[in-house]
Amino acid sequence: xxxxxxxxxxxxxxxxxxxxxxxxxxxxxxxxxxxxxxxxxxxxxxxxxxxxxxxxxxxxxxxxxxxxx
Amino acid sequence: xxxxxxxxxxxxxxxxxxxxxxxxxxxxxxxxxxxxxxxxxxxxxxxxxxxxxxxxxxxxxxxxxxxxxxxxxxxxxxxxxxxxxxxxxxxxxxxxxxxxxxxxxxxxxxxxxxxxxxxxxxxxxxxxxxxxxxxxxxxxxxxxxxxxxxxxxxxxxxxxxxxxxxxxxxxxxxxxxxxxxxxxxxxxxxxxxxxxxxxxxxxxxxxxxxxxxxxxxxxxxxxxxxxxxxxxxxxxxxxxxxxxxxxxxxxxxxxxxxxxxxxxxxxxxxxxxxxxxxxxxxxxxxxxxxxxxxxxxxxxxxxxxxxxxxxxxxxxxxxxxxxxxxxxxxxxxxxxxxxxxxxxxxxxxxxxxxxxxxxxxxxxxxxxxxxxxxxxxxxxxxxxxxxxxxxxxxxxxxxxxxxxxxxxxxxx
Numbered sequence: 001x002x003x004x005x006x007x008x009x010x011x012x013x014x015x016x017x018x019x020x021x022x023x024x025x026x027x028x029x030x031x032x033x034x035x036x037x038x039x040x041x042x043x044x045x046x047x048x049x050x051x052x053x054x055x056x057x058x059x060x061x062x063x064x065x066x067x068x069x
Numbered sequence: 070x071x072x073x074x075x076x077x078x079x080x081x082x083x084x085x086x087x088x089x090x091x092x093x094x095x096x097x098x099x100x101x102x103x104x105x106x107x108x109x110x111x112x113x114x115x116x117x118x119x120x121x122x123x124x125x126x127x128x129x130x131x132x133x134x135x136x137x138x139x140x141x142x143x144x145x146x147x148x149x150x151x152x153x154x155x156x157x158x159x160x161x162x163x164x165x166x167x168x169x170x171x172x173x174x175x176x177x178x179x180x181x182x183x184x185x186x187x188x189x190x191x192x193x194x195x196x197x198x199x200x201x202x203x204x205x206x207x208x209x210x211x212x213x214x215x216x217x218x219x220x221x222x223x224x225x226x227x228x229x230x231x232x233x234x235x236x237x238x239x240x241x242x243x244x245x246x247x248x249x250x251x252x253x254x255x256x257x258x259x260x261x262x263x264x265x266x267x268x269x270x271x272x273x274x275x276x277x278x279x280x281x282x283x284x285x286x287x288x289x290x291x292x293x294x295x296x297x298x299x300x301x302x303x304x305x306x307x308x309x310x311x312x313x314x315x316x317x318x319x320x321x322x323x324x325x326x327x328x329x330x331x332x333x334x335x336x337x338x339x340x341x342x343x344x345x346x347x348x349x350x351x352x353x354x355x356x357x358x359x360x361x362x363x364x365x366x367x368x369x370x371x372x373x374x375x376x377x378x379x380x381x382x383x384x385x386x387x388x389x390x391x392x393x394x395x396x397x398x399x400x401x402x403x404x405x406x407x408x409x410x411x412x413x414x415x416x417x418x419x420x421x422x423x424x425x426x427x428x429x430x431x432x433x434x435x436x437x438x439x440x441x442x443x444x445x446x447x448x449x450x451x452x453x454x455x456x457x458x459x460x461x462x463x464x465x466x467x468x469x470x471x472x473x474x475x476x477x478x479x480x481x
Contacts, residue, residue, distance in 0.1 A: 007131060008130075008131050008134065010287060011131055011134040011135060011138060012134060013284070013285070014138055015134055015137055015138050015141065017285065017323055017326065018138060018141040018142060018145060019141060021145055021325065021326065022141060022144055022145050022148065024324075024325065024363055026148065026149065026152050026361070026362060026363040026364075027152065027361045027362055028152040028153075028154050028362065029152060029153050029154055029155050029156075029157070029359065029362045029364070029366060030154045030155045030160070031362075032344065032359050032361045032362040032366075033155065033156075033157045033160040033161075033359070033362075033366060034160055035344070036157070036340070036342065036344060036345060036359070036387075036405070037160055037161055037164060037405055039342045039344075039387070040386050040387050040388050040404070040405060041164065043341070043385065043386035043387065043388075044386040044388050046385065046386065046429075047384050047385040047386035047388060047389075047429055048385070048428070048429045048430040048431075049384040049385065049389055049425065049429055049430075049431075049432065050167065050384060050385075050386060050388050050389060052168075053430055058430070059194075059195075059212055059430065060175040060176060060211070060212065060430070060431055
């Protein structure tokens with residue numbers, strides 16, 4: 001655990017982690033951002049908090065009173 | 070036999086340019102002029118030999134490690150910057166803007182005697198579990214507001230609670246008791262926890278066995294979230310060391326890490342597609358990190374927002390980000406354009422938790438005002454106790470996520 005390690009051991013752990021991370025493969029933001037936007041657009045039609053829920057289909061609408069006819 | 074006079078025998082000859090006190094042992098001796106890390110030094114031959122024998126461990130001080138770390142950090146930032154060829158909000162410019170955002174509080178769940186610290190939705194989109202400082206864990210029917218179960222834990226400050234994907238069990242955690250208790254209505258198989266000691270851990274619930282531990286944070290880990298099951302076996306954690314780390318659940322390896330927040334990260338949440346995650350922090354900002362571009366791609370902040378964000382969640386499509394803050398409000402952001410679309414009021418104390426329902430029709434917020442509020446835009450028997458062996462900090466057992474039996478964890 002971090003608490004049990006000496007400062008030197010923590011620094012060594014961080015160094016080894018950085019050495020690994022520098023080698024990760026990465027893609028350009030222009031490509032990944034475009035894909036995120038496309039994913040959202042494909043899903044947005046089915047997102048009730050984006051497009052709203054018609055009152056009659058809303059399971060959380062306030063319970064109505066009784067109507068006596 | 071005549072006594073021989075003391076003869077000074079040299080076992081090696083070298084060109085001595087100077088004679089004087091050795092920089093190392095201070096004795097007056099013929100000195101060798103050598104360079105150590107580009108600094109000229111004068112050592113006697115004995116000290117030079119000893120230095121050579123100390124081998125590779127020599128020189129690896131905290132300072133050299135730190136210098137190497139700093140230089141690698143710069144290299145990492147350089148590599149990341151090379152691919153930062155456009156901003157997310159620029160790519161999102163041509164997207165349709167969101168309509169006016171109006172949300173009404175539809176239900177207020179009252180019944181906790183003290184601050185609500187955590188809540189989670191059941192997969193049936195109807196039930197909610199919440200936990201409180203009063204030591205109670207309550208399962209509610211959100212449609213009717215009826216309480217289905219109420220369990221009193223033998224401790225206060227139940228910091229975390231989560232529904233099992235099966236909907237048949239709930240796990241709760243507290244740091245006071247230094248244990249995680251689970252209330253089981255049917256079966257639960259694996260639990261992932263984060264702790265005040267800087268680690269995360271994966272447990273086999275039935276045996277109480279630790280399957281894997283995750284080291285890499287240097288302070289309390291306050292939040293974690295599992296990647297959507299289709300995208301693989303990873304999870305993200307965020308903590309008081311301002312870092313957000315992504316982990317491989319099987320190997321225990323930290324695969325990516327991000328350190329751009331200026332204060333504690335209170336909440337992390339995966340993007341619904343699994344390609345990104347958001348974080349909320351005491352620095353009053355929320356940020357979006359793109360996992361494939363390996364960098365932060367958006368900051369959600371305003372000068373007027375000065376209170377920390379305690380909890381974040383996405384809407385179903387990932388277009389909206391909900392963030393609960395310590396100033397009692399909830400900010401709603403357009404994730405792609407980076408603009409705020411609404412502020413929601415209603416709580417009378419800090420918002421501790423926000424969660425969108427599994428079908429995206431509503432979201433629920435819990436607060437230190439002891440209530441849970443739900444908005445639309447429309448037992449039990451304690452069967453076991455898991456002792457997390459190293460919770461030593463006075464805060465947070467963190468967030469629990471119950472993975473359930475659909476998760477292919479193999480203990481090896």
